[in-house]
Amino acid sequence: MSDVSRREAKKAFHRRRILETAHDVFFRDGFVEANLDDIAKGAGVAKGTLYRYFDSKADLYVAVLAHGGDIFAERMREARAEGDDAVDQVRRIARFYFEHWTANEEYFAIFWAMENQQVIGELTPEAVKQVTSLWSECLRILADAIQDGVEHGSFAPCDPWEVANIFWTVANGLIRTEHLGAQRRLRRSRLDRIFQDAVELLLRGMTVRTPEPDSGPGA
Amino acid sequence: MSDVSRREAKKAFHRRRILETAHDVFFRDGFVEANLDDIAKGAGVAKGTLYRYFDSKADLYVAVLAHGGDIFAERMREARAEGDDAVDQVRRIARFYFEHWTANEEYFAIFWAMENQQVIGELTPEAVKQVTSLWSECLRILADAIQDGVEHGSFAPCDPWEVANIFWTVANGLIRTEHLGAQRRLRRSRLDRIFQDAVELLLRGMTVRTPEPDSGPGA
Amino acid sequence: MSDVSRREAKKAFHRRRILETAHDVFFRDGFVEANLDDIAKGAGVAKGTLYRYFDSKADLYVAVLAHGGDIFAERMREARAEGDDAVDQVRRIARFYFEHWTANEEYFAIFWAMENQQVIGELTPEAVKQVTSLWSECLRILADAIQDGVEHGSFAPCDPWEVANIFWTVANGLIRTEHLGAQRRLRRSRLDRIFQDAVELLLRGMTVRTPEPDSGPGA
Amino acid sequence: MSDVSRREAKKAFHRRRILETAHDVFFRDGFVEANLDDIAKGAGVAKGTLYRYFDSKADLYVAVLAHGGDIFAERMREARAEGDDAVDQVRRIARFYFEHWTANEEYFAIFWAMENQQVIGELTPEAVKQVTSLWSECLRILADAIQDGVEHGSFAPCDPWEVANIFWTVANGLIRTEHLGAQRRLRRSRLDRIFQDAVELLLRGMTVRTPEPDSGPGA
DNA sequence: TATGAATGAGGATTCATTCAT
DNA sequence: TATGAATGAATCCTCATTCAT
DSSP states (O other), rough: OOOHHHHHHHHHHHHHHHHHHHHHHHHHHHHHHHHHHHHHHHHHHHHHHHHHOOOSSHHHHHHHHHHHHHHHHHHHHHHHHTTHHHHHHHHHHHHHHHHHHHTHHHHHHHHHHHSSHHHHHHHOOOHHHHHHHHHHHHHHHHHHHHHHHHHTSSSSSSHHHHHHHHHHHHHHHHHHHHHHHHSOOOOOOHHHHHHHHHHHHHHHHOOOOOOOOOOOOTT | HHHHHHHHHHHHHHHHHHHHHHHHHHHHHHHHHOHHHHHHHHHTSSSHHHHHHHHHHHHHHHHHHHHHHHHHHHHHHHHTTOOOSSSHHHHHHHHHHHHHHHHTTTEEEEEEEEHHHHHHHEEEEEEEHHHHHHHHHHHHHHHHHHHHHHHHBBBSSSOOOHHHEEEEEEHHHHHHHHHHHHHTTTHHHHHHHHHHHHHHHHHHHHHHOOOOOOOTTOO | HHHHHHHHHHHHHHHHHHHHHHHHHHHHEEEEEEOHHHHHHHHHHHHHHHHHOOOHHHHHHHHHHHHHHHHHHHHHHHHHHSSSSSHHHHHHHHHHHHHHHHHHHHHHHHHHHSSHHHHHHHOOOOHOOOOOHHHHHHHHHHHHHHHHHHHHHBOOOOOHHHHHHHHHHHHHHHHHHHHHHHTSSHHHHHHHHHHHHHHHHHHHHBBBBOOOOOOTOOO | OOHHHHHHHHHHHHHHHHHHHHHHHHHHHHHHHHOHHHHHHHHSSSSHHOOOOOSSSSHHHHHHHHHHHHHHHHHHHHHTOOOHHHHHHHHHHHHOOOOOOOOHHHHHHHHHHSHHHHHHOOOOOOOOHHHHHHHHHHHHHHHHHHHHHHHTTOOOOHHHHOOOHHHHHHHHHHHHHHHHHHHTSOOOHHHHHHHHHHHHHHHHHHHOOOOOOOOOTTT
């Protein structure tokens, strides 16, 4: 029994080490350029051992993504819960998103890289679905908040999913651009300002009522 | 004379064929996975011939980007010129951008791929600069239009570059997301709607709204 | 234990096979023209396996040189030790040198090839040093013997290093010329005679001759 | 007629340019690494044109060797003629040899490179013979001088060819070693001294009469 | 005769994956 | 279960030579 549990513990330990190292290496080199020798060496296991835990390089990659992705949505839900009204909730979600990615820059890079066609090509459809569902979940949280805002009159009527998507896109795009443009090291203060401005710009746009002039009956 | 010109014509033909094939292959496989055998075979030339036209794989890649990139900014400038006021100009720029990329989907993928760190790693700084300057140029056109709008009171005071950047990011992000999410074949109608909405959302956010606290009863 | 040692033995076997085959191939084709396919095939391993043992073609080349080079100086030292006086020692060194190279003709070719600029160009400075130091060591042994002879009056005063160098040059040159001139297969008897004569010629030149101006009538 | 001669002149000019450039390039890069693009460009002709003048790379190489080699033997003959007695003649030949190669270092490298097995492998036996005959011719001149010396009692009895060969070997070896060792730029003063010493050492050895002691009848 | 575009075989090196131990 | 040695397909690039113009 003790033997069994010790063995289990060792396995868990190995799995964790591998995932962590893979994370670093994928971040540093990207999926294609990353090589399993580095990962094995970094994790302190033999190259063959990797295959005891993961079926392939792509499989390991997905595992890395999933590893930290689960808590992401949960945290985002918490962030929303702390907000008072819809506007506040959207701001908090955006804030969390920004804070999270700037604090976990590497992860961001990895997530993005997955969208790159090369990686997707090597993944099974299931794997792709597994990862993308993480994003959908996040989008849903944001869309819910927006929907709330619309229902309570804080936002002008709109398609919440669509607007959530736009929000999302802006956030990702800004972080990504800055991430790549700044030689892969965020200048946080600059990004912070841009990000704030963008959020406010969007919020302004969402709040505006499309002017309903006293249009004549024929309009 | 005829001899020389015929030879020239043949060279031009080859160059064109190579670029076109490279374009397709880079689009299909991405930079890293693309292989020169495919390109050579597709272009109907020997592998060695590629090297008479381009110094390296990376060089060819840059050439593909530059091939169509030059006219891009020019067209965008034209699109702006056709607009009446700043708002109209921004709309037209956005429209052009959207039309162009949906009509040249592959190019979009290639441009984006370049921002991937692996590709950049293999390019000379000059090459990178050559390509990225295309984007800066486009950003400048948009920022100019916004600046105009601010000066003429169409837009609320803002940092034109920053707002242009946000616009840009939204546009790229939406196309990109749709591009990848939809199994790499845009559902144009859906994207069109989202894109329009996003532009209007942003324009609304940018538009001056004289605070009318005591606005009429209908507000 | 048995497992580990058997694996070790196999590795040693592979390494040996690779070195031996590389030796033959480098001898047959020279460094530049030799190709790793041949070596791998000859050694009965896959091409990739070569890289588990040696970092590069150049590295393998150096290993081939070093493989047999170490014992060379040692043997030469022994040869010297067997001599009675300085003259005898020099003769024995020369003899050993001759015997060794004619018995290991291929090695000779490889050593010489290394001095060719192309090969050196691909080696790291350390590698070059590693190999050339072998030669210096040999030169030192010879120079020591000569120095001894000078001190004991067997040889006329001279710069031992310089004379050792001359000896060396003659020896190498003769073997080399014969080696190449005779379609790469030494006619040993002929070379033996020339070599002997050359050694005696040099020894005669080195030998002290007290100027005997009034030498007897027979001079 | 004028046309014909002008054409002839042009051909001669091209041939000369090609040879000169090939000379430089072969010196700089060695036979294997030299490439015809460089030679063609340097000579100001098209690559294809090279093949109007020479059948192959190897052929061009041999032509380069022969180009300057003819005058070499002639000059050496003159050098000998200026000497008074055999010893003087040998000294003058050696001197000339030394002066010539240190003044035409590049040529030396090329000649030596030819002895490299790779080059020989690509040459026709005729070509090899053509080049090696140059060396034989030079050896003959030296052997003749030695023969003279033996006949006139200046030198101890010996096989003139053999001794000439030794002389030759020493000379080549010293220049070569210095040439390669000194990063391909001769330290002339040092080499000069060594060379002188070597020549005198050999001359001393050649002059010595093997002592014929009053050996007893049984010896 | 001269050109230079085209060729394509050839070669060093990498690395995900397998499998005997 | 873990190892790590072995694999071999895959790929970019070079360059002597050819040949249509």
